[in-house]
Structure formats: structure tokens, C-alpha cells
Amino acid sequence: MKVYLKVWRQRHARDAGRFVDYTVDGINPDMSFLEMLDVLNNRLISQGEDPIAFDHDCREGICGTCGLYINGRPHGPVARATTCQVHMRHFKDGETIVIEPWRADAFPVIKDLVVDRSAFDRIIQAGGFVSVNTGQAPDGNAIPIPKEDASKAFDAATCIGCGACVAACKNASAMLFVAAKVAHLARLPQGRIEARERVLNMLTQMEEEGFGGCTNTGACEAECPKAISLENIALLNREFIKAKCAL
Amino acid sequence: MELKPQHGLLKSLVAKKILMALTGLFLCLFLVAHLSGNLQLLIPGYNGRLQFNSYAVFMTQFPLIKIISYVLYLSIIIHVLDALVLTIRNRRARTVDYAVKSGYGSTFASRNMGILGTLILIFLVLHLANFWYKYKFGEMPYMVSPEGYFVSQKGEAIAGAVLRDGHLWVNGVDKGPAMKDLYEVVRLAFSQLWIVAIYVLSMIPLGYHLAHGFQSGFQTLGLRFGRAFSLIRTAGLLFAIIIPLGFAIIPLIFYFFPEKLN
Numbered sequence: 001m002k003v004y005l006k007v008w009r010q011r012h013a014r015d016a017g018r019f020v021d022y023t024v025d026g027i028n029p030d031m032s033f034l035e036m037l038d039v040l041n042n043r044l045i046s047q048g049e050d051p052i053a054f055d056h057d058c059r060e061g062i063c064g065t066c067g068l069y070i071n072g073r074p075h076g077p078v079a080r081a082t083t084c085q086v087h088m089r090h091f092k093d094g095e096t097i098v099i100e101p102w103r104a105d106a107f108p109v110i111k112d113l114v115v116d117r118s119a120f121d122r123i124i125q126a127g128g129f130v131s132v133n134t135g136q137a138p139d140g141n142a143i144p145i146p147k148e149d150a151s152k153a154f155d156a157a158t159c160i161g162c163g164a165c166v167a168a169c170k171n172a173s174a175m176l177f178v179a180a181k182v183a184h185l186a187r188l189p190q191g192r193i194e195a196r197e198r199v200l201n202m203l204t205q206m207e208e209e210g211f212g213g214c215t216n217t218g219a220c221e222a223e224c225p226k227a228i229s230l231e232n233i234a235l236l237n238r239e240f241i242k243a244k245c246a247l
Numbered sequence: 248m249e250l251k252p253q254h255g256l257l258k259s260l261v262a263k264k265i266l267m268a269l270t271g272l273f274l275c276l277f278l279v280a281h282l283s284g285n286l287q288l289l290i291p292g293y294n295g296r297l298q299f300n301s302y303a304v305f306m307t308q309f310p311l312i313k314i315i316s317y318v319l320y321l322s323i324i325i326h327v328l329d330a331l332v333l334t335i336r337n338r339r340a341r342t343v344d345y346a347v348k349s350g351y352g353s354t355f356a357s358r359n360m361g362i363l364g365t366l367i368l369i370f371l372v373l374h375l376a377n378f379w380y381k382y383k384f385g386e387m388p389y390m391v392s393p394e395g396y397f398v399s400q401k402g403e404a405i406a407g408a409v410l411r412d413g414h415l416w417v418n419g420v421d422k423g424p425a426m427k428d429l430y431e432v433v434r435l436a437f438s439q440l441w442i443v444a445i446y447v448l449s450m451i452p453l454g455y456h457l458a459h460g461f462q463s464g465f466q467t468l469g470l471r472f473g474r475a476f477s478l479i480r481t482a483g484l485l486f487a488i489i490i491p492l493g494f495a496i497i498p499l500i501f502y503f504f505p506e507k508l509n
Contacts, residue, residue: 006346019346072349098347105342131248168351170358171337197248203261204251212340213260213333215360216463222352231471238469240261 001027001093005040007052008100010109017109019098029089033076034059034066036088053112061085061225064160067167068113069100074164074223082162082225102163104172106210119209120161120177127201128181130190149187156184158226165220165228171212176220178202179232186239196246199239263333268467270326271460275486277319278457282493288433289500291508293393296430297402300390303382303429304400327368334361356459363456370449377436382429390426398426434508437501446498450491457487 002025010017024040031039034056041051057065066083070076076086091097099113107115145153159180166174182199185191191198214233221230256262284306287299306312350358381387389397392404397415399405405422408415415422436442461483465471470479500507 069345069347072345072347073351100345100347103341103343103345105340126251127248129248170341170353172340173337194248197250200253201248201251203259204253207254207258207260210340212337213264214467215333215337215357216459216466217353217357219351219353230466231476234466234469234471234476236469237261237265237467240259241265241469244256244262 001029001088001091003027003036003088003091003094004096006096006098007113009052009112010101011050012111013108027088029087031088032059032084033068033070033086033088034084053110053114055114056084059084062160064162067102067115067162067164069102069167071098074102074167075162075225079222080225080227082160082164085225102167104163104166104211106172106174107163107166115163117161117163119211120163120174122209123174123178123202123205124161124181126205127194127198128185130185131194143189145188153184153187156180156187156228156232159184159224159228160226162225164223164225166211168219168223169212169214170217170219171215173214173220174206174209174211175214175233175236176224176228176230178206179236180228182239183232183235186235195239196243199236199243203236203240260333260336263329264467266325266329267333268464270322270329272464272468273318273322274326275457275461275464277322278490282490285497286493288430288497289508295508296390296428297398299430299433300398300426300428301400301402304426307382308400323371327364330361330364354459356455357463360456360459363452366449366452367456370445370453373445377442378429378432381432382427387427387429388431390428390430400424400426402426434501434505437498438505440502443498443502447495450495453494454487454491457490458484461486 002023005022005024006019007022008017009020022040024036027036027039034054037052037054044051055065055067057063059066061082061084064082067074068076068083070083070086075081075083077090078086101107101109101113102115102117104115106119107117110116157180159177161177163177165176166172169175182202185198186195216230216233218230221228253259257266284302287295287302289295290298306316356363389410392398394404394406396404396406397408397410399408399415399422401423405415405417408417408422408425410416410425413424415425437446462476462480465476465479465483470476
């Protein structure tokens with residue numbers, strides 16, 4: 001199969017950037033989207049051109065490194081999948097595919113399709129952890145946790161921090177990411193101890209990074225490869241209210 | 248874990264959203280009260296006119312309602328200004344936009360709350376100028392009973408009363424303020440097609456705004472617990488249909504079936 005690509009090329013952070021057209025022919029429909037880009041990059045390298053920079057790591061949908069905005073959707077046209085899990089059979093032969101980087105001022109473009117997502121790391125550093133004093137590992141069943149709480153905490157913990165929620169949100173808000181991290185720990189007794197500091201610190205950091213606010217459009221939930229629910233944002237809001245009322 | 252230095256409460260995005268939700272849901276409550284009051288316009292004959300005009304007196308003079316009306320004005324102003332601040336803030340979070348957008352996973356209403364709200368605000372200004380401003384500060388007709396007597400604010404037709412400075416006088420004795428005929432102002436307004444068209448069409452953005460806003464308010468306040476939330480969502484959609492429809496019916500009946508109101 002053959003596809004026509006419009007790829008965002010930007011030499012460095014301060015370059016203005018532009019779309020460049022490429023035609024890629026002889027694609028196997030069972031290639032992944034990233035393999036199709038590999039084929040194109042091999043050609044570019046053999047022609048002595050600069051290959052397209054894009055993020056990728058595990059290529060099995062669990063690391064959260066890949067992220068391309070394909071035809072108006074983060075991670076492309078497949079629901080509940082990262083870009084590496086999107087295959088060329090999901091596109092039509094002869095289709096024009098527009099590939100853009102995540103667009104958010106908090107995620108500045110480093111080169112081409114690679115953005116700097118370290119804002120997420122700083123949000124985690126602000127409170128997305130449980131302070132642990134070293135010592136013996138506690139017994140696994142010492143703290144009983146209701147099944148529902150454990151399951152919901154685990155659902156929230158499946159967030160891979162890819163940033164699709166920010167990319168999908170019309171406000172470039174990181175609320176779903178922050179909500180997943182806050183909810184994951186807020187639902188477990190180990191996380192309750194620092195719940196107040198956590199929610200306030202993470203939200204403050206989110207704002208300082210320049211992410212927008214949530215308007216409950218639900219685009220993040222629909223585009224999240226791990227299907228993190230908006231329910232977590234409601235919980236985040238509750239945690240915020242609780243934290244502010246406990247002054 | 249140490250608490251990071253916090254910015255002022257009102258600088259927080261979530262606090263601003265909570266303010267949007269609280270004022271928005273209060274405005275939803277107001278819509279219910281406003282619609283149920285307005286439906287009195289559809290009671291036919293002199294009784295309907297008297298009941299609606301008495302209701303207008305009650306709404307402008309009863310002290311508790313007066314306090315609530317100030318809360319209402321404040322809510323509208325806060326809702327608008329807070330929305331403006333949040334929108335500017337949210338726009339700034341993405342200064343370079345995508346070339347291709349799909350809007351996947353979100354509704355038209357949720358993506359256009361600002362535009363819908365602006366349309367509602369324009370309607371609100373027109374609406375207040377039409378009725379509220381006229382009633383409070385403008386030239387108003389006065390209520391006349393079928394026998395041709397002026398009517399007091401208590402709803403009593405006073406035989407032989409003369410109207411001077413908004414008060415009723417019988418043989419030089421002040422019998423109190425006269426009842427303004429707001430019903431007549433409404434009837435005259437809704438006998439003009441362009442006003443009816445504006446009133447009916449303005450209910451469309453209101454419906455869309457409510458379709459997202461109602462459930463969004465609950466979500467922002469964190470009031471989302473399992474299946475109860477799908478009930479809230481359904482209630483919100485019904486609310487977004489019933490309330491604008493109820494408002495739209497009034498000018499339509501006044502324009503197309505005025506004989507039903509005689």
C-alpha cells in the first residue's frame with residue numbers, strides 16, 4: 001500500500017517548523033505505524049537527508065514513550081492504543097496522513113515530532129509518591145484493602161504518562177494525568193497519609209507548568225490508551241475540596 | 248511530604264472551576280424558578296393577567312426575593328468573568344494549535360461553551376432591556392380591571408381612583424402604589440415577529456449550554472459516584488431540553504395563538 005504523509009518538521013525548539021510532504025510506497029498493511037516511519041527514515045538516511053525524529057521505546061504499548069498526533073487524534077485512529085500499536089491496515093491505501101507533535105506550551109517541541117514531557121516528571125516529583133522510611137518490607141496482607149478500592153486504584157495506576165490526555169484536550173490540560181496519579185494513591189491507605197499535600201502540590205505544579213484547566217469535555221478519557229476514567233478527575237476535585245477545607 | 252507554597256485560592260484552576268460550577272448550578276435553579284413564574288403568562292383572561300402582575304410585584308418587593316436577586320446578579324457576573332479568565336488561561340496553554348483537529352470523544356456543546364455562553368449573554372442583555380429595565384426604570388402601562396378601574400398592588404380594583412406619580416388617589420387620599428401591567432409589555436413584545444424569533448432562537452444555545460453545563464457542574468464538584476452519575480447525566484439532558492422548550496413556548500403561543508389567552 002501507498003500513503004501520502006504530511007509530517008511536521010522542526011529542526012530545533014526555536015525553529016518555526018513546517019509540514020513536509022512524503023510519499024511512502026510498498027508498505028505492508030501489517031506494519032506498525034512506527035515501522036512505516038522507520039521505512040521512510042531509512043530512505044531519508046540513504047538519501048543523505050535528516051531522518052524524522054519521533055519518540056518510541058518499548059513498541060508494545062506499555063511504556064508511554066510514543067506519541068504522535070495523527071489525523072487530528074493523539075495515537076491515531078485506534079481506540080485504547082498507543083501509536084506503536086496502530087497498524088497500517090487501519091488506514092486506507094492512498095490515504096493522506098497528517099502527523100503532528102503533541103501541541104501544548106507545557107510540552108515544547110524539541111525536534112520534529114519529539115516533545116519535552118518533563119513537565120509530567122516535575123508534577124510527579126511534586127507529590128506523586130509515598131514517602132517511605134526504609135526498613136523491613138511489611139507483610140503483604142497486613143493492611144486489608146477492599147477489592148473495589150484496590151481495583152480502582154489499579155485502574156488509575158495503569159496511566160503510562162504518555163500525554164495523550166494533554167494532546168487531546170482543547171485546553172491542553174493535564175487534569176486526567178494528575179487525577180490518575182492522585183486517585184491511584186488516594187484510594188489506598190498508604191496514600192491517605194499525605195493525601196492533602198499530594199493533591200495541592202501536584203495541582204500547583206500542574207498550573208506552574210502552564211497546562212490549562214479542565215472543562216470536562218471528555219476528550220482525554222476517549223483518547224487515553226489506558227482508558228483512564230473521568231471519574232478520577234471528580235475524585236481529584238473532591239480531594240482538592242477536602243484539602244482546602246481542612247485548613 | 249512538605250506542602251509547596253500555595254498561590255491564592257482564587258488563582259487555582261480547580262477553585263475557579265468550582266466557582267463556575269456553583270454559580271452555574273445556582274443559575275440552573277434560577278431557570279426553574281423563572282420558568283415556573285413565566286408559565287403564569289399562559290393563564291387566560293383577566294385572572295392570568297392579574298396573577299402574573301401580582302407575581303411581578305411579589306418578585307420585586309418581597310425582601311427575601313430581593314436578597315436572592317442580588318445573589319443572582321452576582322452569580323451571573325461571576326460566572327461570566329470567571330469563564331473569561333479561564334478561557335484566556337486555557338488558550339494560553341496551547342499557543343500553537345493543530346493543523347488537523349477531530350474533536351473526537353467530546354460533544355459540540357462541551358467544545359463551544361464560551362461561544363454558547365456569549366450568545367446567551369447577548370440574549371440576556373436584550374431580555375433585561377426589554378422587561379426588567381422597563382419595569383424598574385422605564386415607562387410602564389398600568390393595570391386596569393375589566394370595569395375600567397386602576398388596580399392597586401394588592402390586586403384590588405379601586406373605583407374612581409386617579410393615577411398620579413404611580414400612586415392611586417381617591418378624593419385626594421393616597422390609596423398606595425398602582426400595579427404596573429408587565430403582562431401588557433410582554434404581550435406587545437411578543438406580538439412582533441422579530442422579537443419572538445430572537446426569543447425562540449436564543450433557547451437553542453441555552454439548551455446546548457445546559458446539556459454540557461448541568462452534568463459538568465456535578466463533575467467539577469466531585470459529585471460523581473458510580474451509577475448515580477449516569478442519572479445526573481440523563482437529568483441534565485432532560486433539563487437542557489425541557490427548560491428552553493418551556494421558555495420558547497411562551498412567545499410562540501403569544502404570537503400564533505393570542506386568542507387562546509383571552
